[in-house]
Amino acid sequence: MSDVQVDYPGYRATQWRAPSRPLAPIPEELHTLEGPVFGDDAVERSDNDLTQQHAGEPLGERIIVHGRLLGDDRRPIRNALIEVWQANAAGRYLHDVDQHPAPLDPNFSGAGRVLTDDEGRYRFTTIKPGAYPWRNHPNAWRPAHIHFSVIGRMFTQRLVTQMYFPGDPLFELDPIFNSVRDASSRELLIASFDLATTEPEWALAYRWDIVVQRTPFEE
């Protein structure tokens, strides 16, 4: 059911990490297992605005990222926890392992979280992340992206993925993006520019809907 090739040779780290045994069928009872339930204390006020988590404003292009979390039957998934993390505008992560010689931004941590509303909607304000180099192959660069983690209503609605920006010249060179073998599926990872939500004199907006397994019963 997945068109992600888990042992994609172009992404070297898969070699010793992709499962080698054939996968077993999912235990039937997991299809109807509900996931963790989140209270209002799962998120704090500044969690949906990554530009307001420090004393000053971060550098870079301020953007709004929003969309809906849907089941594959198009029904919204409410009260789901969406967590994001990303590099700063210079393409640097606030992480010890990241040695890219680009500046950290004292006003940007790059982490956010939000619960979806009754229509499955989420919305973040953040900074457009920069592309950054990695050592997978010579002169390897990741296209700009925001990492997303979704914990939905159902156990089987767990998803971790990455959102990309339209028109990135690095798409065809990136083995992680291309580990999704079907071109139309890759398109599902790319947000759309959204003029209607763009705020004049303030921030460009991008819209990105996320689709997971449907909830198998009516709410």
Next chain:
Amino acid sequence: MSRTPSQTVGPYYSIGLCRRPGHELVPDGVELTGRLLDGRGEPIRDGVVELFDTETHAWGRSATDEDGRFAFVVPHGARRLEVFVFARGLLRHQLTRIYLDGGAGAEDETLLAAPEGGGFRFDIRMQGDRATLFFEH
């Protein structure tokens, strides 16, 4: 409609994950520890393991350390825990489960936790002779 494909958590997931919840599914329980190992038997130092107790709906996360080790506090008397494994190099997270009660009905012997010091030990091997059984999802 088509589902959004998975992508790896990458090496920097701890920025966004692991803040909440912690590794304690319950404040007062028993310890469950283990190591996440790659196909060469090397520790996966940049992985994250999530546990979910289907009976209490308690949920926890533990990032792996330099030895690939993760550690949780799980409810007393828990019989089975569902497990998600995430890591750099895993394009899709993997699903497995841990049997704590001797494993009657277990799908595979790799899913049985070993009693250890009043708690439990459970290693996750991505590949090799004793590779953990993972499920489609």
